[in-house]
Amino acid sequence: MVKRVAVLSDIHGVLPAMEAVLAEPDVTGADLIVLTGDIACGPQPTAVLDLLRGLGDRVAWIRGNADRELVEYRRGLRDSIPGPIGPSAARGLREDQVDFLEGLPTSLTLPVEGLGTVLFCHATPRDDEEVLLVDSPLEQWAQAFADVGPEVTTVVCGHTHMPFTRLAAGRLVVNPGSIGMPYGRPGAHWALLGPDVQLRRTLLDVPSATARIAADSSFEQVAKWADYCLNARCTEDQAYEIFGRQTRPSGP
Template sequence: MSAAEVGSVALLSDTHGVLPVLEAVLAEPDVRAADLVVVTGDLVSGPMPVETLDALSALGDRVLLVRGNADREVVGVTRGEACEYPESVSAAAALRPDQVALLAGLPHPVVRPVAGFGEVLFCHGSPRDDDEVVLVDTRLERWAEAFADVPSTVGTVCCGHTHMPFVRLVDRRLVVNPGSIGMPYGRVGGAWALLRDGQVSLRHTEIDVDAVCARIEAESTYPDARAWVDEYVRGEHSDAVALTVFGPRDGR
């Protein structure tokens, strides 16, 4: 294993300011043991943005944060840009200046060598666009367009954005979406993945939903936090609904 290569990666995405679920996932033994924790974007747009970003930053050199579309939008709001998403507007008002600067400096995409995988590209929506939608059933032609500028040396692409976990091959290239920590579509709890020894495993962390919601309501200053957690933490939106909504955005 070369000096720059990491042995194992705990892959997270879309934490969306939901600190209690993030803490539960970070406490998983395989996450604690991973050489690198990668979070592929949309870190803070949700009810507890300050605390969530502090928890991720506290991992120091063990964490790699990748920019998501919502992170870009939060920075834009702090610069006077309009935004239609209340989660991003609220996060922008809450974050400290050093946290805004951190978000403003996040990279997208990022390539890192991982043992057993070779070069792995980490992105949010797709390698070319942090807001692009690609799904488990997206047609191969669209995947080819999204991967057009990806170096041939990259054999694995890890993305997020759609909040639904999947692993699939795209013309011999492995694609992994770990699902969402903060706003799951389908199964309630924390979705993540582990890359280790050349194998990918999709993981799920169970939570006490009532306790998580109660804590967010008690500790968050987010407007109408109760309605937010009912919709997003309790999993009001199923994966079938999400696929129906997202489907038209992948050019099908």
């Protein structure tokens, strides 16, 4: 049984945001840090992976769709990646880092004090790109959980970059939001689990972080990218419009 879990999702290769969250006392004091995917696809992928891997067994890893796409790009299995920064991030990874991302699991289940058996995944338990939002119909949540065992009482996911908690299909659902690419409001969003659920936000010195990212990255449009992402210039309304156009799996 794990007492306290810090959940960090959708880091997207933003080192200053990652460092700020790791410095939080509740993250430092957590028994385990769980990364729910989309870790490296961003301006500082190598540094972010090295920092997190240096924490050893304190970190449990889950691969997200963006991590999978980096691997597929490097392996020659695809010739493009959604979003402008993906190819640059893929080229920046060392071969050992590509191998590491390729070997990551897509989900993790463990008991957390106060919450019971918790399943961690990136988007949903059945698909690393499926879009489910706080207001998605209950039948869509039920379909996404069709193969999840009855012992699982809490599901923690990421992918949509907007934090929320809700009940769906008899389970508590938690989305911590995004560390490096928040939608709706600035700040590095994360969650603390055990014995309850706390949605947390770490504020950044955005101009300083943007300047540092611009100095570190080889991506030509990195300053514009960092300004857009760290200032959360994608609003909730824009995010919902984008997600509403994406195709969801239609059945279990």
